Amino acid sequence: MSYSATTVENNNSYQNNTVISNTVLGMLIFILVEVMFFAALISAFLIVKSGMTTWPPIGQPRLPVFSTAINSLILLFSGWLMYLSKKSFLNKNSVNKTFKLLNWTIVLGAFFVVFQGVEWVRLIQFGLTMTSDVYGSFFYLIIGCHAVHVVSALILLIFISYKLKQNCLLESWFSASQIFWYFVVGIWPVLYVLVYLS
Amino acid sequence: MVNNISDTDSLSHKDHHTEASFWSKYIFSTDHKIIGMQYIITGIVMAVIGGYMAYVFRMQLAFPGKAVPGYGLVSPLDYNMLITNHGTIMIFWVAMPILIAGLGNYLIPLMIGCDDMVFPRINRLSYQIFFISTLVILISFFVPGGGFGGAWTAYPPLSSEAIYNHTPWGAPLWVIAVALEFVAFLMGGINFITTTMNARCKGMKMYDIPIVVWMIVIASIIFMASVGPLIAGAVMLLFDQTLGTSFYNPMNGGDPVLWQHLFWFFGHPEVYVVLLPAMGIVAEVITVFSRKKLFGYKTILYTTFATGILSFFVWAHHQFIAGIDPRMANIFTITTVMISIPVGEMLFCYIATLYGGSIEFKTAMLFAIAFLAEFLIGGVTGIYLGASGTDIYFHDTYFVLAHFHYTFFPIAVIGFFTAIYYWFPKMFGRKLNETLGKIHFWGTIIPFNGIFIPLFILGMGGQHRRIYNYNHFPDLSTPSQQDLRVFATTSMVIMLVFQIPFFINFISSLFKGEKAGNNPWKANTLEWTVPSPPPHGNFAEMPEVYRPPYEYSVPDMDNDYCPQNCSGKKI
Numbered sequence: 001m002s003y004s005a006t007t008v009e010n011n012n013s014y015q016n017n018t019v020i021s022n023t024v025l026g027m028l029i030f031i032l033v034e035v036m037f038f039a040a041l042i043s044a045f046l047i048v049k050s051g052m053t054t055w056p057p058i059g060q061p062r063l064p065v066f067s068t069a070i071n072s073l074i075l076l077f078s079g080w081l082m083y084l085s086k087k088s089f090l091n092k093n094s095v096n097k098t099f100k101l102l103n104w105t106i107v108l109g110a111f112f113v114v115f116q117g118v119e120w121v122r123l124i125q126f127g128l129t130m131t132s133d134v135y136g137s138f139f140y141l142i143i144g145c146h147a148v149h150v151v152s153a154l155i156l157l158i159f160i161s162y163k164l165k166q167n168c169l170l171e172s173w174f175s176a177s178q179i180f181w182y183f184v185v186g187i188w189p190v191l192y193v194l195v196y197l198s
Numbered sequence: 199m200v201n202n203i204s205d206t207d208s209l210s211h212k213d214h215h216t217e218a219s220f221w222s223k224y225i226f227s228t229d230h231k232i233i234g235m236q237y238i239i240t241g242i243v244m245a246v247i248g249g250y251m252a253y254v255f256r257m258q259l260a261f262p263g264k265a266v267p268g269y270g271l272v273s274p275l276d277y278n279m280l281i282t283n284h285g286t287i288m289i290f291w292v293a294m295p296i297l298i299a300g301l302g303n304y305l306i307p308l309m310i311g312c313d314d315m316v317f318p319r320i321n322r323l324s325y326q327i328f329f330i331s332t333l334v335i336l337i338s339f340f341v342p343g344g345g346f347g348g349a350w351t352a353y354p355p356l357s358s359e360a361i362y363n364h365t366p367w368g369a370p371l372w373v374i375a376v377a378l379e380f381v382a383f384l385m386g387g388i389n390f391i392t393t394t395m396n397a398r399c400k401g402m403k404m405y406d407i408p409i410v411v412w413m414i415v416i417a418s419i420i421f422m423a424s425v426g427p428l429i430a431g432a433v434m435l436l437f438d439q440t441l442g443t444s445f446y447n448p449m450n451g452g453d454p455v456l457w458q459h460l461f462w463f464f465g466h467p468e469v470y471v472v473l474l475p476a477m478g479i480v481a482e483v484i485t486v487f488s489r490k491k492l493f494g495y496k497t498i499l500y501t502t503f504a505t506g507i508l509s510f511f512v513w514a515h516h517q518f519i520a521g522i523d524p525r526m527a528n529i530f531t532i533t534t535v536m537i538s539i540p541v542g543e544m545l546f547c548y549i550a551t552l553y554g555g556s557i558e559f560k561t562a563m564l565f566a567i568a569f570l571a572e573f574l575i576g577g578v579t580g581i582y583l584g585a586s587g588t589d590i591y592f593h594d595t596y597f598v599l600a601h602f603h604y605t606f607f608p609i610a611v612i613g614f615f616t617a618i619y620y621w622f623p624k625m626f627g628r629k630l631n632e633t634l635g636k637i638h639f640w641g642t643i644i645p646f647n648g649i650f651i652p653l654f655i656l657g658m659g660g661q662h663r664r665i666y667n668y669n670h671f672p673d674l675s676t677p678s679q680q681d682l683r684v685f686a687t688t689s690m691v692i693m694l695v696f697q698i699p700f701f702i703n704f705i706s707s708l709f710k711g712e713k714a715g716n717n718p719w720k721a722n723t724l725e726w727t728v729p730s731p732p733p734h735g736n737f738a739e740m741p742e743v744y745r746p747p748y749e750y751s752v753p754d755m756d757n758d759y760c761p762q763n764c765s766g767k768k769i
Contacts, residue, residue, distance in 0.1 A: 018396045020395075020396075021396075022316045022317070022392050022396050022397075025391070025392045025395060025396060026316075026317060026320075026388045026389075026392045029387070029388045029391055029392070029422055030384075030388060032422050032423060033384060033422050033423075033425060033426050034426065035426070036422075036423055036424070036425070036426030036427060037426030037427070037429055037430050038426075038430075039426070039427070040426055040427030040430035040431065040460055040463070041430045044430065044431075044434070044445070044456050044460065047453060047456055047459075048445075048451065048452065048453050048456065051451070051453060052451060057451065130437065130441055130443050131441065131442050131443055131444070133444070133450060133451060134443075134444050134445065134447075134450050134451035134452050135451070137437070137443040137444060137445055137452075138445070141433070141434065141437070141443075141445075145433075
């Protein structure tokens with residue numbers, strides 16, 4: 001992927017009116033798509049929910065509200081660590097600190113995914129599956145889509161961390177990954193409130 | 199005046215580059231021109247396949263139960279497969295790749311004066327994913343049960359349950375192909391927007407960007423904002439088909455109309471995603487061949503934005519009879535009728551550009567004017583379908599079908615031919631033959647009307663869509679109705695035959711056409727300042743822009759045109 005970064009640098013030679021760097025702008029457009037994607041999932045969920053007389057449907061297991069709340073806090077905390085990491089990256093003189101904070105972000109993000117996985121295994125044992133009811137279908141679809149995003153964001157962060165270690169990380173790349181991580185962290189409370197608390 | 203006006207300039211770039219192998223030059227290239235060409239050629243191949251499908255099912259409708267030459271007997275399942283995939287291919291594998299991806303890739307860097315897209319490798323990946331999606335849709339015709347037969351709008355439960363559509367393998371493959379294709383265009387769109395915003399050459403301000411580039415960029419933005427819901431819907435449909443979930447199954451609490459909302463929330467903006475690039479192409483061609491400044495550049499630009507925004511609020515006019523709230527139908531009627539205002543304004547600007555110009559009827563110009571006329575018919579008939587009162591009667595009849603063919607045919611076919619006759623000299627360095635071009639033009643336009651005007655009449659007579667054999671319906675198979683069907687089918691065969699001159703023209707002009715030089719049409723935009731075909735890296739030295747793109751017939755100038763990069767006094 002480093003070759004894209006070099007191309008970006010080459011193109012910079014004749015850009016006259018760049019307000020936002022290419023990588024960041026590309027990421028922002030991608031985030032627009034993602035926001036619309038989740039908006040569609042959420043609205044589909046709300047439409048189906050509003051058509052039901054009781055929600056959650058009778059006979060379906062209840063979701064682990066409390067443990068997921070703690071897990072949510074962990075994810076939000078990782079977002080804050082990301083912020084600190086970027087701040088220390090901009091200082092230029094503290095590569096070690098940036099690296100450490102970034103890795104802690106990754107560790108907390110990974111913990112979040114693993115914790116969710118454990119919860120899923122328990123829910124499946126209780127009988128909530130994709131095919132058991134539309135409730136289960138939507139739960140696994142929405143939370144699963146988020147999980148896929150967290151995992152891909154983690155892969156991106158691991159790549160960024162590797163680049164940082166090599167000392168060849170471009171600022172625009174860091175900013176773009178930061179935006180993606182903020183998106184993944186920021187969309188979670190919305191999903192938590194809508195899916196778990198309702 | 200700087201040199202770039204001269205036609206004889208030839209810049210040799212060959213010595214800057216080491217000789218590349220065929221594979222790295224044409225197949226795995228990151229050059230935007232090659233990728234654009236790959237998209238266009240794939241699109242043409244798919245258009246031939248889609249046209250063949252149309253031929254087969256039109257023959258079945260005109261002569262039901264008889265073996266179709268070149269296909270054989272058409273069974274009801276074949277018929278479903280053919281109409282479904284004709285729609286899918288023509289929109290997602292012809293209109294989209296040619297107009298947005300192909301021409302966007304080819305034109306944007308050339309017209310804004312930069313050497314390539316800002317993410318060239320993402321661009322290459324985009325085509326590769328698109329190519330895989332093409333293979334998937336083609337493979338889906340040959341799996342057990344045949345290609346997907348649930349109509350291109352894929353309404354559940356028809357699309358989600360194999361017992362209804364009889365295509366257990368075709369249906370999921372269709373969804374996968376469409377989803378992959380969207381991923382490809384998503385990457386392309388990110389490239390187009392970022393490139394146009396960040397990589398314009400020196401001096402090119404927002405209002406100096408050629409209108410076709412603006413339109414492709416706005417279309418990409420619309421696509422970006424609308425594609426998410428369809429991907430979400432497609433994931434749910436795929437799960438319903440393969441895992442047995444019940445998102446769209448009312449037996450388990452799902453909602454079948456949900457898919458219609460998700461599909462049309464994408465599907466209606468999609469119309470504008472393909473319309474806008476075609477409008478842009480026509481604007482370029484009309485201006486050049488009228489030798490006049492484009493009338494109302496800013497008006498056109500703002501109306502394009504207005505169209506883009508409004509296009510997100512009209513989708514439910516496809517669902518007036520799907521059981522939506524009548525009050526909601528009123529609102530969507532109003533927004534739908536409203537969207538004709540900006541589009542109509544654009545058409546008026548184009549006609550005003552023609553007014554008083556020194557019009558040259560080159561083939562490209564003929565196609566551009568035909569676009570205006572034919573698209574107008576499509577737009578005007580759309581008003582009856584956008585109003586919920588009349589749509590209840592016209593819904594799912596051939597009136598709808600004729601209406602959207604009067605919009606999509608001008609967009610995808612006439613728009614494409616306009617572009618190809620206009621930019622062929624730039625792409626291959628030689629001009630297309632004008633005589634063959636004019637034969638092709640009349641042979642396309644007259645039969646096109648011959649196909650779809652009878653279908654309007656049949657639709658008003660109550661002929662329902664997606665029916666395999668109208669002989670089973672005595673009301674719909676009177677001799678006069680059958681005559682209209684035969685007339686439409688005959689026109690279609692004539693139109694297909696008249697595509698042969700185009701292919702002959704295309705191939706013979708590649709080798710024997712008249713040399714075009716840098717600027718055969720005496721146009722102003724930046725792509726005409728480089729050699730034809732442009733070398734790798736496009737510009738020998740990066741251009742600088744001094745003026746807007748449409749300064750034709752300006753008083754006190756030596757020539758009646760003045761390319762964007764010629765310095766000199768500002769007008």
